[in-house]
Amino acid sequence: MRVGIIGAGSIGLLFAACLSRIFDVTVYTRTTEQAAAINQHGVKLLQGPKETVAEVKAMPAAEWQGSEDFTIIAVKQYQLSSILEKLKHTQFIPENLLFLQNGMGHLSMLKNFKESNIFVGSVEHGALRESLNTVRQNGAGTTNVAVYKGDKKILQSFADKVKKTFPMTFQEEYLTMLEKKLIVNAMINPLTALLQVNNGELVNNPFYYKVLQKLFSEITSVLNLERPEEYWEQVIKICKKTSDNRSSMLKDIEAKRVTEVDAILGYLINEAGRKGKESPQLETLYYLIKGKESQGEEMV
Amino acid sequence: MRVGIIGAGSIGLLFAACLSRIFDVTVYTRTTEQAAAINQHGVKLLQGPKETVAEVKAMPAAEWQGSEDFTIIAVKQYQLSSILEKLKHTQFIPENLLFLQNGMGHLSMLKNFKESNIFVGSVEHGALRESLNTVRQNGAGTTNVAVYKGDKKILQSFADKVKKTFPMTFQEEYLTMLEKKLIVNAMINPLTALLQVNNGELVNNPFYYKVLQKLFSEITSVLNLERPEEYWEQVIKICKKTSDNRSSMLKDIEAKRVTEVDAILGYLINEAGRKGKESPQLETLYYLIKGKESQGEEMV
Numbered sequence: 001m002r003v004g005i006i007g008a009g010s011i012g013l014l015f016a017a018c019l020s021r022i023f024d025v026t027v028y029t030r031t032t033e034q035a036a037a038i039n040q041h042g043v044k045l046l047q048g049p050k051e052t053v054a055e056v057k058a059m060p061a062a063e064w065q066g067s068e069d070f071t072i073i074a075v076k077q078y079q080l081s082s083i084l085e086k087l088k089h090t091q092f093i094p095e096n097l098l099f100l101q102n103g104m105g106h107l108s109m110l111k112n113f114k115e116s117n118i119f120v121g122s123v124e125h126g127a128l129r130e131s132l133n134t135v136r137q138n139g140a141g142t143t144n145v146a147v148y149k150g151d152k153k154i155l156q157s158f159a160d161k162v163k164k165t166f167p168m169t170f171q172e173e174y175l176t177m178l179e180k181k182l183i184v185n186a187m188i189n190p191l192t193a194l195l196q197v198n199n200g201e202l203v204n205n206p207f208y209y210k211v212l213q214k215l216f217s218e219i220t221s222v223l224n225l226e227r228p229e230e231y232w233e234q235v236i237k238i239c240k241k242t243s244d245n246r247s248s249m250l251k252d253i254e255a256k257r258v259t260e261v262d263a264i265l266g267y268l269i270n271e272a273g274r275k276g277k278e279s280p281q282l283e284t285l286y287y288l289i290k291g292k293e294s295q296g297e298e299m300v
Numbered sequence: 301m302r303v304g305i306i307g308a309g310s311i312g313l314l315f316a317a318c319l320s321r322i323f324d325v326t327v328y329t330r331t332t333e334q335a336a337a338i339n340q341h342g343v344k345l346l347q348g349p350k351e352t353v354a355e356v357k358a359m360p361a362a363e364w365q366g367s368e369d370f371t372i373i374a375v376k377q378y379q380l381s382s383i384l385e386k387l388k389h390t391q392f393i394p395e396n397l398l399f400l401q402n403g404m405g406h407l408s409m410l411k412n413f414k415e416s417n418i419f420v421g422s423v424e425h426g427a428l429r430e431s432l433n434t435v436r437q438n439g440a441g442t443t444n445v446a447v448y449k450g451d452k453k454i455l456q457s458f459a460d461k462v463k464k465t466f467p468m469t470f471q472e473e474y475l476t477m478l479e480k481k482l483i484v485n486a487m488i489n490p491l492t493a494l495l496q497v498n499n500g501e502l503v504n505n506p507f508y509y510k511v512l513q514k515l516f517s518e519i520t521s522v523l524n525l526e527r528p529e530e531y532w533e534q535v536i537k538i539c540k541k542t543s544d545n546r547s548s549m550l551k552d553i554e555a556k557r558v559t560e561v562d563a564i565l566g567y568l569i570n571e572a573g574r575k576g577k578e579s580p581q582l583e584t585l586y587y588l589i590k591g592k593e594s595q596g597e598e599m600v
Contacts, residue, residue: 194494195588197595207591211584218580280518280580284511288495291507295497 001161002026004068004094006061006083007075008034010127011100013135015072017045018166020054026068028061035060037132046136061086066094070158072121077101077263084109096154098145102185103263104178105270110148117150120174122181126245138245142167144181146174180234183219185264187212187235189249190285193259193292196250200243203236218281222272249289256296261289301461302326304368306361306383307375308334310427311400313435315372317345318466320354326368328361335360337432344434361386366394370458372421377401377563384409396454398445402485403563404478405570410448417450420474422481426545438545442467444481446474480534483519485564487512487535489549490585493559493592496550500543503536518581522572549589556596561589 003023005012008030016027020043027043029035038058045052066087071094075083080101087094098119099106110118124141145168147155155170162168171177188199191211195201202208216235220228252259265286272279303323305312308330316327320343327343329335338358345352366387371394375383380401387394398419399406410418424441445468447455455470462468471477488499491511495501502508516535520528552559565586572579 195591201595205591205594207587207594210587211591214580214584214587280514281584284514284581284584287507287510287514291495291505291511294505294507295501 001070002068004028004064004066004071006064006071006073007079008038008058009074009076010129010135011123011125012072012074013043013129013133014045014125014127014137015074015100015166016056017043017052017054017135019162020056021165022161023070026057026059028064029058030061032060034058034132041133044131044134046130046134064090066090066092068094070096070098072098072100074100076258077103077106077260078258080106080109084112087113096150096158098155098158099148100143101263102181102260103267104182105263105267107148107178117154118148119145119150119155120148120178121145122177124181126242139242140167142169144169144171144177146171146177148174179223179225180231182264182267183216183223183231184235184238185260186219186268186282187215188239189247189259190261190265190289191215192247193249193253194285194288196254198243199239199245199247203239204243215281215285218279219268222268222275222277222279222282224275253289253292253296259289259293261286261293265289301370302368304328304364304366304371306364306371306373307379308338308358309374309376310429310435311423311425312372312374313343313429313433314345314425314427314437315374315400315466316356317343317352317354317435319372319462320356321465322461323370326357326359328364329358330361332360334358334432341433344431346430346434346436364390366390366392368394370396370398372398372400374400376558377403377406377560378558380406380409384412387413396450396458398455399448400443401563402481402560403567404482405563405567407448407478417454418448419445419450419455420448420478421445422477424481426542439542440467442469444469444471444477446471446477448474479523479525480531482564482567483516483523483531484535484538485560486519486568486582487515488539489547489559490561490565490589491515492547493549493553494585494588496554498543499539499545499547503539504543515581515585518579519568522568522575522577522579522582524575553589553592553596559589559593561586561593565589 001023003019003025005016005027008027016025019025035058038056042053042055093115096117098121100121100123122144126138128136130136145155145159159168159170191202192199202212216232249259265282268282269279301323303319303325305316306328308327316325319325335358338356342353342355393415396417398421400421400423422444426438428436430436445455445459459468459470491502492499502512516532549559565582569579569582
């Protein structure tokens with residue numbers, strides 16, 4: 001089975017390294033330089049002290065034709081629109097597409113692809129790209145996958161094959177699955193980025209815990225959550241489990257990179273607007289993070 | 301005329317240095333060590349390159365009897381309750397009391413003093429204490445003073461004498477005067493402390509400007525402001541005028557000191573509660589700053 005992976009950031013490289021053990025994988029990169037590095041040296045995967053190298057084919061994303069049996073889109077949400085534009089004009093119709101973006105803002109873009117099976121995933125692996133062809137996996141997680149539209153059996157069969165070497169969990173409801181991840185991201189990412197603290201500080205500091213509670217109450221209302229306790233418990237569990245970790249948004253801010261705040265808080269603020277609800281805390285956090293992002297720009 | 305100044309922080313020392321040119325001033329300090337330093341070396345005032353030394357009497361605050369003709373209370377709002385407790389048990393009834401605290405939380409405490417003239421002030425001087433007996437004045441401002449209750453003529457006459465050597469402006473309405481200062485403090489202090497930026501960044505960064513606007517709208521509602529434009533313009537003017545300054549709350553957070561967040565945001569949140577209004581942004585900011593304060597404690 002031929003698998004295409006679009007995007008060779010931390011998640012794209014992690015999937016390339018792990019899936020190449022069972023599939024014929026081609027990874028599509030943003031730059032020709034990165035494709036060359038991967039073709040020449042393979043993808044190096046660091047797991048604790050363990051180091052493995054996977055032989056993986058790589059090409060610049062511009063050469064992607066959508067011809068693989070299964071395509072995983074592993075770019076950031078804010079890079080998605082250019083990929084989707086290309087998808088519209090490719091001569092092949094990709095059979096199966098799995099979207100791994102954070103947030104839920106990309107769902108509205110997926111409605112246009114009538115002829116493909118569309119799957120969505122939520123990645124719980126911690127991964128950090130250390131060079132053009134090196135990725136470090138931090139802690140063991142899983143990838144939750146669910147059907148957005150199309151053939152459920154194909155995704156189940158794919159997940160069954162994958163999970164022999166790489167954890168993958170089939171989920172029945174894509175909306176619940178993505179909402180859970182979205183809420184975790186919306187609660188932990190902006191606050192840790194703003195306060196420049198590790199994830200655990202949000203539950204260890206009683207005042208930050210209070211901020212979490214108030215923010216969660218606003219999100220609960222925006223999303224009309226029916227059983228909020230489940231979602232709240234998950235947030236707290238993840239803060240504790242990843243206590244010493246720095247969130248991806250904090251790392252983005254520190255490295256003066258663009259964050260995923262639009263995909264995460266932007267989506268929730270739009271939802272609030274659509275439903276005629278107030279979202280003052282989400283909006284304040286959104287503009288504070290956007291401000292921090294643009295401070296980064298000024299300093300470059 | 302004998303003037304007592306309670307508190308020898310930056311504002312207390314600035315007033316002691318300037319008022320001792322025209323009055324017989326005694327400054328009351330928290331520690332005997334500071335009183336000794338002031339008695340021995342005077343109060344050193346630094347204004348740009350200019351350095352002057354004023355001879356000032358000093359005593360530990362425990363020895364204060366309330367016997368001066370005019371007493372200025374220049375401690376932080378959170379130190380006020382112990383002073384007021386002492387005031388209740390003093391054998392003298394102080395004739396004239398001028399309170400210089402930030403915020404408006406202290407007003408409710410002032411109602412108990414039936415026999416004194418009670419004046420309130422809002423200090424617009426920038427001042428930084430550099431040693432036990434040295435204060436640096438940054439930029440020229442004024443002290444606005446108004447009657448809270450009692451004899452207006454006494455305060456006018458005091459301000460007239462003072463302003464020959466030290467700017468002091470008599471204001472007719474104490475509430476408007478304190479609200480203006482409170483709003484400036486509530487807008488600039490917590491945001492700069494949280495974001496660790498100079499005051500000017502709040503108006504220069506378009507996303508932070510958006511946060512200011514949304515926060516102002518909440519404050520306008522909490523205080524039922526009738527002509528909000530005036531207050532808004534003042535905030536923006538002060539951000540621009542003090543563009544390169546670091547706010548007092550930012551300095552407090554950086555130095556791991558207690559901030560004035562209770563006097564400022566705490567007051568507004570109480571007001572909202574009292575009036576049955578929502579204050580989600582103020583509360584979020586409040587808990588974020590309290591969390592930062594307590595992070596400081598942990599690190600000590």
